[in-house]
Amino acid sequence: MHPALQGLMTIVIGVSACIAYFALSNQFLDKVLFPARGPNAGRNINRANMIRPWLFLFPALFALGLYLAYPVYETLRLSLTDRVPGGGYEWAGLDNYTQMIAEPKFWEAIRNNMLWLLIVPALSTAFGLLAAQLTDRIGWGNIAKSLIFMPMAISFVGASVIWKLVYDTRPADQDQIGILNAIYMALGGAEPQTWLTIPLWNNLFLMIVLVWIQTGFAMVILSAALRGIPEETVEAAIVDGASPLQIFFKIKVPQIKNTILVVWTTITITVLKVFDIVFAMTNGQWETQVLANYMFDKLFRANDWGVGSASAMVIMLLVAPILVWNVRNARNEMR
């Protein structure tokens, strides 16, 4: 069967199964289990209404529990066990963690992740803020915004190919086809650089890819926040003779501080999970390993589920403060 046809069929079956569940389970509740007629009509309606939320929620809760909550527990358990050859698991205590800590690659990944965590959110937010502030003032700002925002739609893998061409290197006696080397040579560089193999700096070149993608996100959100600033505050500052820079840094930025924080943390989470860019561009060679790729390596190349799980727990640990902060914010809002 043609794959497209097969795909179409599975779509129809999957979606109709979903619709059927909701329609039929509600019918069943109202018509068979607690029918709203007969001697107990009133009581039945109440009972049906007590059950219905759970009927609505069940598929979502089931999927959430199975696909997000259970893995947290299971990964923790796996990180404390070892696979026994031939099947089964045995308790390993903290062995996986000590083994991981002893690996230089792990510390390289931690160091690089810290660099990513510092640089990517900072640069993305800064560029986003700059773009938001500048595009708000001009006529063709919306077009500019949409072009800066565009990389959001491009996959990390697509972006990796795009930037690999930028970083491409040819031997010194040939024309450079990567624009970065072409500029470098035009500015009087001695010989073309293989940018992705220069330790430490190559991390920066990988980060630029993510900054390029995330700046649009930061810009869109910060631009909305900037527009939400009450005009009186800005006008008052103008009357008092503040310079445009002062207005921006002393009047506007403090008022959108919270939004900046939200943008920063959202990008931080993305950074912690970054995998595709490193996987496609260097695969962790030349000291560019990051945690997510380290974990993938352990999982599918070394086939070591114990250490793989342990490194996943490290990612979870790094996300945890943001998780708590988010939940607290959400609860405050609902009150």
Added chain:
Amino acid sequence: MDNIAGTKSSLTWVVHISVALLVILWLLPTIGLFVSSFRTADQIATSGWWKALTASEQNLTLRSAAPDTQVETNGLFVIEGQLFDAAQEAEISAWGINSRAIDAFKPGDTADLRKGGTITVQTDGSYRMENTEAFAGKRGQRVFVVATVPPELTFENYRAMLFSDENATGMVKAFFNTLTVTIPATVIPILVAAFAAYALAWMDFPGRALLIAVIVGLLVVPLQLALIPLLKLHLNIGIGKGYLGIWLAHTGFGLPLAIYLLRNYMVGLPRDIIENARVDGATEYQIFTKIILPLSFPALASFAIFQFLWTWNDLLVAKVFLIDATGQTTVMTAQIVELLGTYGGNWEVLATAAFVSISVPLIVFFTMQRYLVRGLLAGSVK
């Protein structure tokens, strides 16, 4: 609000230029790859894409016709022909027959061949090889030329990738596989999340606030955590690696955002409508399908775009839950990574493959940007 008297005019053009610079900086990498996807392998390998629109001087390695095309006249063996393809117009400024001295001769000069005989190459690429004995060997003579080649863009890369029968890059198959992953993985979570969001927004039951907090927490749980346990689970219950597994996985991973976005939107719907409907005797199911769902269209669209972009662009989930050893179910992102390995230097293949995969999200992005922005704002500012 920025009309500060006297400063406006001097600042405005600074702003215009800075924005223009930013936009160019942000567009340049994409344009580079885009232009490259319309160039031939030779062009990409010998000159930067920014030279694609101007005539460029290139060093080319060409080959004369094979010896079996030689013609014997009066004891003189002759091979004549044209070094360039028929459609190509180029001007040769220098040429050579040795890779170490590619500019040894001028057009019109005659060079002695190592194996005997001579070759003369003209500016337009026509050549004439003469020998008193028959030319031997199977392949033609290599000729290195320095030529000025006019800009030439071609759809050949796309044709070869999408419409040729060999389909060596596997991108067509990967395209359909990606589509097969994406559409159910977008539709199913929307359905599931819409019901849950309605329950969380408008139904009263114990534990509601706690559930919402849990969902906010799950928003940031890294999906790396889910890989091993779920792969284990899928293998144990017999789903294995395949479409069903990846649909379920994408559904699970997309749900927190879906529920969060939709609930926030539904809470904002006017209470009167829902209460009037309840008074009029509508069941919750009717209220949901007839009132809430149509009214929530903007939020549904926002999430649909997110989920579509995310599943289309995903690599990790597909690698773990979908692609098995046979590679029959590979998606485009994984295929491109594969091509990066096998066609590492063939930019015409990589650029074209990347743009085949990027084109769909870009179309979605530019046509439905409004919903995307709205969704982003609802998802993070609230």
